[in-house]
Amino acid sequence: MTVSKPAFSFEFFPANTDKGHEKLLSIYDELNKLSPAYFSVTYGAGGSTRSRTLDIVQALCARGGTAIAPHMSCIGDDKSEITGLLDHYKSLGIKRLVALRGDLPSGQVGMGELPFAVDLVKFIREYAGDHFHIEVAAYPEMHPQARSFVSDIDNLVNKFNAGANAAITQFFYNADSYLYLRDALESRGIDTTKQKLIAGIMPITNSSNLMRFADSCGADIPRYVRKQLADFGDDGKAIREFGFDVVYRLGERLIAEGVPAMHFYSMNKVEPNKRLVEALGLTS
Numbered sequence: 330m331t332v333s334k335p336a337f338s339f340e341f342f343p344a345n346t347d348k349g350h351e352k353l354l355s356i357y358d359e360l361n362k363l364s365p366a367y368f369s370v371t372y373g374a375g376g377s378t379r380s381r382t383l384d385i386v387q388a389l390c391a392r393g394g395t396a397i398a399p400h401m402s403c404i405g406d407d408k409s410e411i412t413g414l415l416d417h418y419k420s421l422g423i424k425r426l427v428a429l430r431g432d433l434p435s436g437q438v439g440m441g442e443l444p445f446a447v448d449l450v451k452f453i454r455e456y457a458g459d460h461f462h463i464e465v466a467a468y469p470e471m472h473p474q475a476r477s478f479v480s481d482i483d484n485l486v487n488k489f490n491a492g493a494n495a496a497i498t499q500f501f502y503n504a505d506s507y508l509y510l511r512d513a514l515e516s517r518g519i520d521t522t523k524q525k526l527i528a529g530i531m532p533i534t535n536s537s538n539l540m541r542f543a544d545s546c547g548a549d550i551p552r553y554v555r556k557q558l559a560d561f562g563d564d565g566k567a568i569r570e571f572g573f574d575v576v577y578r579l580g581e582r583l584i585a586e587g588v589p590a591m592h593f594y595s596m597n598k599v600e601p602n603k604r605l606v607e608a609l610g611l612t613s
Contacts, residue, residue, distance in 0.1 A: 335583075336590040337363075337611045338398075338527075341597055342371040343381035350385060352597075357389060359599045363612050366590065367396035369427050369464075369497075383417070390421045397423060398464065402431025403449035407442050411449070415457055425462045427497065428453060447488045454492035465489075467496035467526060469506035473547030482510065486517045489524050496524075497592045500531035500548055502575060504582040527590040528583050532601045533572025536561070573601055573608075580609045 339360050344350045357368065368389060372382050382399060389397045399418060403411065418426070430446040443449050446465055453461060465488045468481055475481035485496060501507060511526050533539055536558040543550050554575060561567040580591065593602045606612055
């Protein structure tokens with residue numbers, strides 16, 4: 330049986346300095362040589378990195394060739410701010426968005442006019458029709474604030490029914506969690522051959538950073554991975570090689586199971602993203 334090659338994409342976060350901004354452009358140039366489907370750019374809580382996000386989105390669009398997908402969060406923003414962003418992105422020729430609830434900024438009490446991602450998806454569709462390809466977030470191991478696993482899946486179904494074209498998962502290292510979520514969507518009437526479930530992939534390069542990310546977003550780190558990383562201590566090379574093997578094996582399993590696309594949380598690095606994409610045969 331021939332297994333189709335999945336598409337792939339990369340996520341960036343805005344740099345905090347002008348020097349970091351220029352470095353990110355060079356990272357983009359290197360990763361863009363791999364011919365990804367698109368690059369996404371994150372958006373801070375309540376738009377806390379809005380100006381930086383807009384700066385890097387505009388700079389990447391000016392480089393041309395590859396689609397750019399800005400993240401949009403709704404929590405704390407009013408409709409006029411969101412329509413302003415949508416109009417601006419239209420003017421840049423952007424046709425892809427990642428629509429998220431976002432995190433409530435520190436000290437902010439109100440949730441805004443559009444408190445949840447499903448509300449944002451509906452609003453984008455009402456305002457912009459089918460102009461944008463909309464991707465939303467999915468959680469194979471349950472959103473940390475969800476009432477239950479079932480309600481979390483139902484929420485994802487609601488986002489699809491509201492007009493989302495695809496969903497990008499939180500990172501995970503247990504392929505079965507992704508496959509369970511895909512099957513659950515199918516059982517609820519979502520045709521995942523059309524409304525695709527994109528696997529979020531996090532390379533492992535730093536033990537403490539990985540644990541912090543996982544704890545903050547509810548992603549599970551398998552016990553054998555935690556134990557092995559702990560054994561390596563400060564041996565960065567050993568951590569990177571072990572991490573590559575873990576993620577490579579995960580990628581192989583997902584490809585064999587027919588994953589339609591992989592979205593790499595690049596952490597604004599060329600390696601190991603380039604190494605993984607090439608080793609998995611995504612560019613061949």
